[in-house]
Amino acid sequence: MKAQVDPNTCIGCTQCAGICPEVFSMDGNLAQAIPGEIPAENAAKAAEAEQSCPVNAISLS
Numbered sequence: 001m002k003a004q005v006d007p008n009t010c011i012g013c014t015q016c017a018g019i020c021p022e023v024f025s026m027d028g029n030l031a032q033a034i035p036g037e038i039p040a041e042n043a044a045k046a047a048e049a050e051q052s053c054p055v056n057a058i059s060l061s
């Protein structure tokens with residue numbers, strides 16, 4: 001599973017980085033996701049972060 005943040009949708013609320021800092025971090029005012037596969041041990045928290053994004057800017061695939 002990989003995570004992507006849509007930079008045109010993200011409002012920089014920092015919630016995803018707070019929930020799952022292993023996958024999401026802030027790059028200025030926007031969140032970014034680690035490139036490549038999410039480590040299995042972080043998948044549940046990444047999904048929680050995706051669900052918590054107030055503007056649905058995160059996609060997991």
Ligand code: SF4
Pocket residue numbers: 005009010011012013014015016017030031052053054055056057058
């Ligand atoms: S939770 Fe959503 S809006 Fe907030 S920083 Fe993360 S991607 Fe951006």
